[in-house]
């Protein structure tokens with residue numbers, strides 16, 4: 522069980538807060554995040570790398586997308602971390618969340634000038650994913666009369682590694698990392714760098730290479746770090762004298778709980794975070810030296826998402842109704858006031874996507890199997906035929922390990938307002954995001970003008 526959870530007197534606690542009391546006080550469905558657990562995970566990640574990379578600074582740029590709460594960003598930045606953001610919305614979130622601009626890494630969806638401009642103006646550095654984006658940065662930097670600090674996102678090729686991906690077990694990682702869209706195709710990268718080497722408007726500060734959560738085997742990360750430096754060497758061949766100030770290897774480290782909804786292959790013994798840190802740092806050092814680079818002064822950056830957040834939150838739901846069929850196919854159901862559409866999952870799952878605990882009956886014996894189902898008109902088979910204590914309306918179910926990529930995936934199916942999130946600290950808790958209201962579900966709806974003015978001419982082909 523996660524370090525912030527405990528069972529006391531038969532009831533689930535998150536930090537010092539009784540989870541059932543949280544459900545009653547704030548209402549359900551509800552996400553509850555343990556702040557001290559987030560802090561502890563961050564410190565562990567930071568230490569794992571700083572203890573092993575003595576050549577330059579280590580920066581942890583926590584992936585905004587995994588847990589996009591402004592209050593959480595404030596805590597993470599107070600703890601000294603920065604932020605990896607994707608696109609204009611996340612850049613706005615990082616700024617509003619109080620992130621120090623120099624520790625914001627703007628990646629992805631920068632195909633519009635506005636985000637590049639805002640990033641450069643604020644002093645954030647821009648990660649580019651195509652030569653077109655490089656040109657955009659040059660233009661915006663010229664217009665602002667400021668030098669843009671750029672990172673190039675590269676696609677290392679894991680030439681001799683024939684392991685399959687945990688995301689899509691039918692494919693090899695070397696295949697997937699080449700065919701997935703992100704990263705500048707190497708055939709476009711090298712001529713682009715040659716061109717950038719002539720520009721006075723940009724400073725090429727480093728290389729970004731996010732692989733993702735393809736594997737828990739350290740040799741995959743060893744190969745990734747190795748081939749990343751190999752590419753850095755090719756970049757230098759286009760830009761004589763250049764060497765990276767920053768190497769950013771992105772996120773993708775497994776969470777300790779290993780219960781991620783987007784990962785198909787779980788449950789095998791993988792490496793610890795400390796082992797990843799050890800393999801990555803030793804490989805980077807030796808490969809940099811092999812290619813004649815001096816690691817001294819090189820900043821190492823990581824962008825953890827799931828490894829930082831997954832096990833820090835629970836999702837609370839209340840049992841609203843219980844049904845039983847005695848005929849044909851005997852079966853029992855407990856219907857909860859949450860849904861697969863709040864949990865980033867869907868379809869008829871045959872295995873539980875999360876672990877769960879009956880928060881107010883944590884030590885009660887099982888009285889047999891039942892389905893725990895959600896509340897929309899879908900089948901909502903969240904947990905199929907699982908052993909639980911006798912359940913009655915009012916009981917509180919806690920779904921565990923819901924801290925990463927769950928809340929931001931929540932949708933409004935059946936016009937349901939999305940759940941809120943509380944932050945828990947010691948024996949205190951308060952909203953970080955209040956629940957949505959029904960009127961907000963329809964807040965963007967409008968009526969086309971021709972409903973009221975049918976005689977007004979059509980506008981589409983003017």
Ligand SMILES: Cc1ncc(COP(=O)(O)O)c(C=O)c1O
Pocket residue numbers: 584587605628731733734771772773774824825826827828
């Ligand atoms: C550029 C980048 N950095 C970091 C992350 C975080 O990855 P994870 O949550 O697997 O650690 C992602 C996730 O997609 C990403 O795209």
